[in-house]
Amino acid sequence: MKQVNLFGELQETEKPEPLRKQKFKTMQQIHGTNNNEICKTCIHAKSIEFAKVYWKCELWKLSHSSATDIRLKNTACGRWEQK
Numbered sequence: 001m002k003q004v005n006l007f008g009e010l011q012e013t014e015k016p017e018p019l020r021k022q023k024f025k026t027m028q029q030i031h032g033t034n035n036n037e038i039c040k041t042c043i044h045a046k047s048i049e050f051a052k053v054y055w056k057c058e059l060w061k062l063s064h065s066s067a068t069d070i071r072l073k074n075t076a077c078g079r080w081e082q083k
Contacts, residue, residue, distance in 0.1 A: 027060055027070075031078035040072035043081045 005011045039045050044058040055070050056062055059079055 003035045027077035027079065028058055028075060034076040036080060037076040038072065038079075038081050039074045039076055041072050041080075041083060043074055043083045044079070045070065045072065 001015050003013045003014050008071050039055075039057070042057075046056055046058055048054045048056055054066075056068060057070050057073055060070075061068050
């Protein structure tokens with residue numbers, strides 16, 4: 001790829017790498033799974049109410065983004081604790 005520099009000369013440049021979106025890992029990917037339980041029965045599952053109810057895990061990043069929402073029917077992670 002060629003580009004004109006500040007002095008009007010053609011200069012060879014490297015092709016920039018495309019930007020990558022950050023992919024969040026789930027608690028199950030980090031801590032393994034507890035196949036006998038679901039997130040709904042865990043003490044760390046908390047609801048946050050705005051216009052509707054959003055479920056978050058206390059052990060995970062708490063943000064206002066849908067990227068950190070949890071599904072209550074998911075298989076529990078290895079850090080699951082009884083309510």
